[in-house]
Amino acid sequence: MKSYQALTIALCLVFITACGSSGEQTQVKDDVSNQAPPQTNNEQPIEIPSVEKVIDHSPLLAIQAVAAMGIGINLGNTLDAPHEGEWALAAEEKYLVDFKAAGFQHVRIPVTWHNHVATQAPYLVESAWMDRVEQIVDWALQQDLYVILNAHHEAWLKNDYSNQANKNRFDAIWLQITDRFKHKSNKLIFEILNEPNGMSMSQINQQNNRTLSIIRNTNPTRLVVYSGNGYTPVDSMLDAAIPDANDQYLIANFHSYDPWPFAGQCLQTWGTEQDKLALEEIYQRANTWSQTNGIPVTVNEFGAAKYDFTAPENICDLNERLEYLKSHVAFSHKYGIAATFWDDGGSFSTYVRAQGIWGPEMNVLVEAPLQD
Numbered sequence: 001m002k003s004y005q006a007l008t009i010a011l012c013l014v015f016i017t018a019c020g021s022s023g024e025q026t027q028v029k030d031d032v033s034n035q036a037p038p039q040t041n042n043e044q045p046i047e048i049p050s051v052e053k054v055i056d057h058s059p060l061l062a063i064q065a066v067a068a069m070g071i072g073i074n075l076g077n078t079l080d081a082p083h084e085g086e087w088a089l090a091a092e093e094k095y096l097v098d099f100k101a102a103g104f105q106h107v108r109i110p111v112t113w114h115n116h117v118a119t120q121a122p123y124l125v126e127s128a129w130m131d132r133v134e135q136i137v138d139w140a141l142q143q144d145l146y147v148i149l150n151a152h153h154e155a156w157l158k159n160d161y162s163n164q165a166n167k168n169r170f171d172a173i174w175l176q177i178t179d180r181f182k183h184k185s186n187k188l189i190f191e192i193l194n195e196p197n198g199m200s201m202s203q204i205n206q207q208n209n210r211t212l213s214i215i216r217n218t219n220p221t222r223l224v225v226y227s228g229n230g231y232t233p234v235d236s237m238l239d240a241a242i243p244d245a246n247d248q249y250l251i252a253n254f255h256s257y258d259p260w261p262f263a264g265q266c267l268q269t270w271g272t273e274q275d276k277l278a279l280e281e282i283y284q285r286a287n288t289w290s291q292t293n294g295i296p297v298t299v300n301e302f303g304a305a306k307y308d309f310t311a312p313e314n315i316c317d318l319n320e321r322l323e324y325l326k327s328h329v330a331f332s333h334k335y336g337i338a339a340t341f342w343d344d345g346g347s348f349s350t351y352v353r354a355q356g357i358w359g360p361e362m363n364v365l366v367e368a369p370l371q372d
Contacts, residue, residue, distance in 0.1 A: 043121065043164045046171045048217050054182045059221035062251045065189070066296035069146045069338035071329055071365055072106030073099055073351070074301065076344035079133060080110035080152040088345030089353040096139045098356055103366035106146035108300050108340045109136060110194060112153040113173050121165075123172035130180055141185050148225060148300060148340070149181070150191035158198040161207075170207070174214045182218045190215055191225035191300070195232050195255065204229040205241040212243045212250075225298065227253045234282050237297070238289050245293070252290070255301040256282055256328070257342075263304045263324065266314040271323050279324075280331050287335035296336070302328045303342035306349075318360070326364045341365055 075095065081087035099107055116129035133149070140147045151173060157166045174192075181188060192211045196204045208226045215224055226243055228236025237254040244250065257263040258279060262270040283299075290297045304321040308314040325341070332339035341361075343349045350361035 043168050045164065046168050046175070048171075048175070048214055051179075051218055053217070054219055056186050056219075056221045058186070059249065060186045060223060061248050062223055063248075063296045065146065065187075065223055066251060066298060066338045067336065068105065069298070070105035071332065072108060072146070072148075072300075072338065072340040073104045073365075074108045074110060074340055074342050074344070075136070076110060076342055076348070077346065078110075079136065080112045082112070082115050084132070091136050091139075092353075093139045094356060095351070095353060096136075096143050096145070098351065098358075099140075100143040100145055102358060102362055104145070106148065106338065106340065107140050108148040108150070108191075109133075109140065110150055110152040113151055114154055114156055117169065117173055119169075121168065121172075123169040125173060125176045130176065134180060137181070137184070137188065141187060144187070146187045146189060148189045148191050149177070150194050150225075152194040154193065155198070157193075158196050161199050161203045167207075167210075171210065171214060174211050178215050178218045178222075182222075186221070186223070189223040189225060189251070191253070193227075196227070196229050197231050199229050201229050201236070201239060201241075205243075208240070208243045212247070216247075221249050223249050223251060225251045225253045225300065227255075231255060233258070234286050238285065242293060242295065250295055252293075252295050252297050253300050254286060254297070256299050257301070257303065258282060262316070262320075265308045265311070266305060266316040267308075269317070270320050276327050279327055283331040283335045283337060286337055290336075296338075298338040298340065299328075299332065300338075300340040301342045302339055303348045305347045307347050309347045322360060322364050325361055329365060 075091060077087035078084060078091050084090050096107065111133055113125065113129075116126045118124050137147055137149060151170070154170070157170050160166055177190070192208055193204070196207070199207070204227075212224055212226070215222055226240070228238075228240035230236050232253065232255045234254045234256065237252050240252075242250070242252075256279075259268070259270070261267045286297045286299070304324045305316055306321070307316065328339060331337075341350070343351055345351075345353055350359040350365065352359065
């Protein structure tokens with residue numbers, strides 16, 4: 001914990017007026033107010049502290065990692081909920097054991113930091129929350145899974161990016177994440193920001209550059225996932241600026257629930273040859289961009305709802321859903337794009353957490369028998 005404590009002191013020095021001249025740390029309450037930082041632009045950008053870099057003598061190149069990641073699964077609606085347990089059952093180590101046993105090669109752990117971070121400088125993350133995130137990451141790494149850790153819903157930043165206090169708070173979050181996890185396995189991957197809807201392309205380009213510089217300050221070879229803006233369809237990935245074209249540890253990312261009226265709302269059918277060609281075109285375009293730019297690609301969210309959770313009477317046909325998922329998997333393999341099934345413990349799930357059993361989707365996603 002010494003490095004985390006040292007970073008706390010460093011952040012306090014950066015925000016000396018907030019911590020007080022005595023150097024005492026601002027108290028982080030157990031339940032941080034669900035508010036964004038005050039609407040002010042009086043703060044100056046955070047200076048990235050000078051620290052010793054962690055040198056990995058056997059780093060994983062992004063192209064190697066993506067080739068090995070195959071099909072993965074999201075631990076959705078868990079740490080990305082306002083508080084764990086509110087949207088889905090809280091995480092258990094057994095889930096990660098079962099993910100590995102089923103044949104998944106990676107897991108994405110979405111995390112929404114907002115409710116667990118102070119709203120005043122130096123924007124300290126609750127120590128109990130950081131411990132919990134680390135515990136779940138360690139469970140996954142112990143299963144020898146690739147692990148994607150991100151900043152997920154963070155609407156306070158996305159909806160008011162011009163506020164310098166918001167930028168500083170987000171920078172402080174990533175400074176603390178990188179400090180806590182800097183010595184972890186190189187199979188731990190950082191994803192900068194999930195679906196920055198509300199941000200312009202120039203804003204997400206700026207934030208991608210900034211967060212990458214924070215990560216590289218400690219981990220020069222840590223794998224990093226970035227995306228474009230909005231809900232990150234393939235077009236936004238193609239249009240986004242590459243944060244560093246010479247960085248061999250960068251992975252570009254998009255999401256695909258195409259077409260949403262089928263995959264999310266259950267309002268139309270799916271499965272014609274034209275449907276499959278339209279989906280394949282998305283993967284083709286991503287692959288062409290990847291080959292041109294020398295940057296591997298992931299689609300770290302794809303899936304098909306069992307029903308529209310906003311209109312539960314709209315139910316998707318099981319056979320069409322399975323054919324849709326099968327097509328995603330086939331195209332991801334064909335075009336060398338790692339893909340992560342969105343499992344939220346509810347409408348988009350295949351793993352029944354309460355019973356530790358799998359639905360029929362799992363056999364389509366990975367080549368493994370159903371688990372009892």
